[in-house]
Amino acid sequence: MNSPYLRDPDVQLMLRAKAGDEGAFTDLVAAYQDRIVGIFCHLLGNQEAAEDLAQEVFLRIYRSRDKYEPKAKFSTWLFRIANNLASNSRRNKGRRREVALNPQDSGPLGMRPEEQLLMEKSGMMPSRQIGLKETQAVVRQALETLNERQQMAVLLHKFEGMSYADIGAAMKLSEAAVKSLLSRARENLRVQLEKHING
């Protein structure tokens, strides 16, 4: 085997997992679980759903270990699976139109604006937290105005520090398409957050 990705330590771990080393697979789960759950939390706005989907990512990787060939960086492969699963999940969610209205289900990204308003009116929110919570709600709302692919590209670039080429590989897009996607996404964010930036 002569792959340029063999130098990637995570590729090495995956090859060991392929050879039957369960410990190597455990190491991969430990190394990526927070990153995957973090991305899914931003996308889905719900910790439990994010963990379920993250678990599915690792299951898929485990199931395909026998046929694994290092044709990309391990992280690129993992985020490609994550991207596919997130797309499918949101498609299904869109069909079901499930809306969680319980304030306790706000998820890890903070309260939704209507929940926040309710809390403020009832005097339950400590004043020192209002600033941060407000900002988080505003940023989250701005993020939600982006389409699915823009969100994923933004999250991979912002929180994973992935290059356009790697994002393209993970999302099955050309570099030019990623460039266009990210520029529109960032412009949308700028427009959405403009008054909060200047304010």
Added chain:
Amino acid sequence: MSKDITEQELEKLVAYLDGEVSEQEAIEVEQALSNDESTRERVDGLERAWEMLDRLPISKASEEFTDKTLSSIRTVQLEAQAADDQQPSGFGMTKKTRAQLRKAAISAGWIVGLACSIFLGYLITNQWVPDESDPLIRELSFIENLDTYSEVQSLEFLEELTKSGTFDETAQQ
């Protein structure tokens, strides 16, 4: 107030902020930034909006996530193994049955092979090692008439009898 810019200009500005431009493009953007107030404002807005994403809470996997994931993997593994054992394959047989049949076929093959070897060995031995009774069987008719032959005096006497037709007369009677 930022002026309207083309999609290509926007892409170039964003790619510049992301460090994804060529050296030539970087120079072009930097020139625009030094000459054009509205470009500076646009880039500033893009950057600050991008930085606001840092305010989003960073979620981590729960403490039990690793254990839950690994245990679900083990479950899937066991289920796959069980399905593999139970799944009917060719001729409606389970894998287990097929494995048993294969073992039986191999054993039968060995037995047949062994029997053939024994038979072949017998044939070879029989052909190469002379049997002491073979000459006796070959000469049986001579042995049976040995008493009669003993009464004959000599070979010349027998030849005389043949010539005289004695044997022909005896045969006709």
